[in-house]
Amino acid sequence: MTEEPGLSDQYRKSSPWPLLIALGLPLSEIGIFLGLYPVAVGGLLLLLGSIAGILRETEYVSSPWPVFAGMSAVLIAAGIGVFFYVGGSVDGGAVTADGLALRGLSIATAGVIGVVGAVVGRSRTRAQPGV
Secondary structure, eight states, X not given: OOSSTTOOSSOOSOOSHHHHHHHHXXXXXXXXXXXXXXXXXXXXXXXXHHHHHHHHHTTSSSOHHHHHHHHHHHHHHHHHHHXXXXXXXXXXXXXXXXXXXXXXXXXXXXXXXXXXXXXXXXXXXXXXXXX
């Protein structure tokens, strides 16, 4: 019998990313469809961060920050597109929107937070020795 059941000799550790992806996807969907904006933003950030993390763990990328920033930029574009497509408008700094347009803004907000977080995260990992 093996000392660690469920793990093969080739893979000596398990990954937390599949669980986080499985949590981020429904949270983002529930938040967007039901109009729960903090849940939507948090779920989208969890989903994108988990995807970037799993790409880094499997060594497809050397750093997760550019991937996270790129996916966040896609969220910004998609959120702004949804906002204007469903009839949202910006008049003199005032945002006029109904429920669907505000959902687009929640998607764009998650993208903005993701881009800022990626820039800050990348600068902080460069400042740390040995990373």
